[in-house]
Amino acid sequence: MSSQLELKELVKEYKGFRAVDKINIQIQKGDILSLLGPSGCGKTTTLRMIAGLLTPTEGDVFLAGEKITEKPPYKRDIAMVFQNYALFPHMRVYGNVVYGLKNRGIKDKKILRKKAEEVLSIVQLEGVEDRFPRQLSGGQQQRVSLARAMVVEPKIMLFDEPLSNLDAKLRVQTRIEIRNLLKQLNITAIYVTHDQEEALTISDWIAVMNKGRIEQLASPTELYSMPKTKFVADFIGHANLLEGVVEKISEGHVEVMLHNGILVHCISPAKIHVGDKRFILVRPENINLFPVESTEENLFDAVVEERNFLGSVVRYKVRLASGIALECEIHPDYAFAEVRDAVKVQFNKEKMVLVG
Amino acid sequence: MKQKEKKWTYVNKWYIILPLAFLMVIYLIPLGRMLWLSICDKETGEYTAEYFMAFFKDGYYIGVLSRTLILSLWSVVFCIIMGYPVAYKVAHMKGWKRSIATTFLVLPLWVSITIRMFGWMAILPKSGVFSIILQALHIISEPQNFLGSNVGVIMGLIHCGLPYFAMIMISPIENVDPYVEEASYVFGAGFVKTFFKVTLPLTSPGIVSGALLVFALNTAAFMVPVMLGGGKVMVMTNMIYQQTMFIFDWNFAAALSVVLLFVSMFIVTLSSFLSNKMRIQE
Numbered sequence: 001m002s003s004q005l006e007l008k009e010l011v012k013e014y015k016g017f018r019a020v021d022k023i024n025i026q027i028q029k030g031d032i033l034s035l036l037g038p039s040g041c042g043k044t045t046t047l048r049m050i051a052g053l054l055t056p057t058e059g060d061v062f063l064a065g066e067k068i069t070e071k072p073p074y075k076r077d078i079a080m081v082f083q084n085y086a087l088f089p090h091m092r093v094y095g096n097v098v099y100g101l102k103n104r105g106i107k108d109k110k111i112l113r114k115k116a117e118e119v120l121s122i123v124q125l126e127g128v129e130d131r132f133p134r135q136l137s138g139g140q141q142q143r144v145s146l147a148r149a150m151v152v153e154p155k156i157m158l159f160d161e162p163l164s165n166l167d168a169k170l171r172v173q174t175r176i177e178i179r180n181l182l183k184q185l186n187i188t189a190i191y192v193t194h195d196q197e198e199a200l201t202i203s204d205w206i207a208v209m210n211k212g213r214i215e216q217l218a219s220p221t222e223l224y225s226m227p228k229t230k231f232v233a234d235f236i237g238h239a240n241l242l243e244g245v246v247e248k249i250s251e252g253h254v255e256v257m258l259h260n261g262i263l264v265h266c267i268s269p270a271k272i273h274v275g276d277k278r279f280i281l282v283r284p285e286n287i288n289l290f291p292v293e294s295t296e297e298n299l300f301d302a303v304v305e306e307r308n309f310l311g312s313v314v315r316y317k318v319r320l321a322s323g324i325a326l327e328c329e330i331h332p333d334y335a336f337a338e339v340r341d342a343v344k345v346q347f348n349k350e351k352m353v354l355v356g
Numbered sequence: 357m358k359q360k361e362k363k364w365t366y367v368n369k370w371y372i373i374l375p376l377a378f379l380m381v382i383y384l385i386p387l388g389r390m391l392w393l394s395i396c397d398k399e400t401g402e403y404t405a406e407y408f409m410a411f412f413k414d415g416y417y418i419g420v421l422s423r424t425l426i427l428s429l430w431s432v433v434f435c436i437i438m439g440y441p442v443a444y445k446v447a448h449m450k451g452w453k454r455s456i457a458t459t460f461l462v463l464p465l466w467v468s469i470t471i472r473m474f475g476w477m478a479i480l481p482k483s484g485v486f487s488i489i490l491q492a493l494h495i496i497s498e499p500q501n502f503l504g505s506n507v508g509v510i511m512g513l514i515h516c517g518l519p520y521f522a523m524i525m526i527s528p529i530e531n532v533d534p535y536v537e538e539a540s541y542v543f544g545a546g547f548v549k550t551f552f553k554v555t556l557p558l559t560s561p562g563i564v565s566g567a568l569l570v571f572a573l574n575t576a577a578f579m580v581p582v583m584l585g586g587g588k589v590m591v592m593t594n595m596i597y598q599q600t601m602f603i604f605d606w607n608f609a610a611a612l613s614v615v616l617l618f619v620s621m622f623i624v625t626l627s628s629f630l631s632n633k634m635r636i637q638e
């Protein structure tokens with residue numbers, strides 16, 4: 001099966017600086033792929049090349065099997081939701097929503113009216129057709145922007161950080177709604193964001209980008225539990241990264257000597273050799289704290305440095321006797337330790353991952 | 357006890373009173389005197405409408421008024437057509453290129469109108485560059501003298517109005533959100549369609565204010581019709597000058613000024629009213 005969108009060796013160069021450096025992506029129809037990364041990583045540049053607003057220096061863009069690299073944006077069957085909504089301020093909501101349809105040659109007023117009503121009811125905005133964008137709240141404007149994009153039934157929908165202008169609560173609610181809508185209508189989408197939580201909830205696939213390259217393209221679950229590189233591990237969620245040297249490799253597991261002399265077992269997705277210097281990822285939720293008098297195996301001495309109550313968890317910063325600082329998250333019911341208490345630390349062995 | 361508000365910004369009421377007083381003396385008082393002169397009989401000093409009657413009864417005067425407005429209107433039309441693209445380009449420039457472009461745009465304003473019109477007096481005659489260019493473009497077949505013609509005066513008026521119009525348009529064009537134009541491209545409109553459906557409507561308030569400024573300036577233009585009209589193109593300003601300086605009929609001159617003032621004011625008010633109505637569309 002051919003993919004809905006394919007980026008082949010895509011490069012964008014600005015005066016010797018590569019904003020996007022040989023990117024390859026394929027996504028199937030109905031899938032949502034996020035481009036995730038810090039600002040300046042090339043994610044927006046990539047999106048704008050898919051939209052046709054920028055021309056790639058090298059490489060090609062294929063939409064549903066057709067090469068569209070050279071096509072101007074208005075000849076591509078796409079739609080886009082912008083960060084600042086980019087609604088036409090001089091047109092009413094109705095005019096905004098039917099703009100794309102009119103340009104696609106639909107002239108019949110009845111059809112236009114019907115389609116606009118339909119799509120506005122999908123985004124739960126009935127009865128605002130005759131208002132101007134400025135008369136709507138930010139959330140409503142973003143829905144109009146979403147409706148304007150959905151109504152043209154594009155081959156691919158592009159999202160450029162669409163939620164970053166909304167307040168936190170609305171953002172969480174809207175991203176779930178966007179995912180549900182896209183899934184319900186089987187729309188293929190590329191979603192650009194710098195918010196990892198947003199990317200994790202909304203997408204089927206995430207491409208983590210850094211310095212113009214894709215660090216890892218994987219499902220949200222895989223990305224979180226099996227990051228390939230230190231950058232990905234650090235960027236997605238909270239991470240403790242411990243430096244160590246590979247001591248012994250056995251089936252699926254490796255033994256790694258941390259630089260403080262502690263030997264730990266962990267799983268490794270990457271190819272490694274004995275003697276390699278690597279990082280071990282331990283997520284904060286995979287570290288347990290025990291009272292200092294505990295006698296279980298594999299416990300390390302540590303001292304609590306910070307204790308932050310976050311509601312559903314308590315986040316600790318503890319320092320091992322060897323000097324390594326760790327972040328861990330404990331359920332409030334078990335968060336007995338206070339600042340400056342001596343505790344014992346246990347790593348969840350099954351969840352320790354060797355990264356690049 | 358209420359605390360007295362501390363003043364540390366020094367925005368003072370005198371900032372507005374002094375300039376207003378200045379304007380009052382040099383603008384409002386003469387204006388009032390002019391209004392009074394126009395409705396006051398020069399012999400008896402009683403109220404009279406005779407000067408206005410004289411104006412509106414005579415087809416010649418009405419003709420001068422309409423010529424004034426038509427010349428001004430044409431110059432406005434050409435200023436929009438020629439100035440908008442310039443402003444569009446400059447608004448999309450950055451850095452030193454933009455500084456250079458803006459400098460060149462206002463450069464003509466550093467030279468007095470009289471000098472610039474001397475330039476046009478060299479361009480417009482039968483043997484001048486203007487005639488040669490029009491012949492080359494096959495717009496006219498024979499060499500033609502444009503000095504002392506309506507076309508010549510319009511050229512001068514465009515020359516004077518264009519820098520103002522272009523400068524005024526830069527900021528409204530710049531204020532159009534580039535993402536809104538991009539949204540138009542993404543939703544299937546090409547450059548031309550985007551221009552007429554998005555950019556132009558969004559900048560129309562700017563066009564109106566620019567056009568009104570040029571219109572007001574050019575209706576009141578004096579040197580241009582004097583120098584390029586060569587005495588053959590009579591407009592309101594010339595006629596007022598004639599009445600005051602040669603015929604010494606100050607009362608009639610005042611009436612002419614009042615007519616010009618009110619007609620301009622009426623047109624300006626009407627256009628801004630209409631443009632406000634038009635802005636809300638679709």
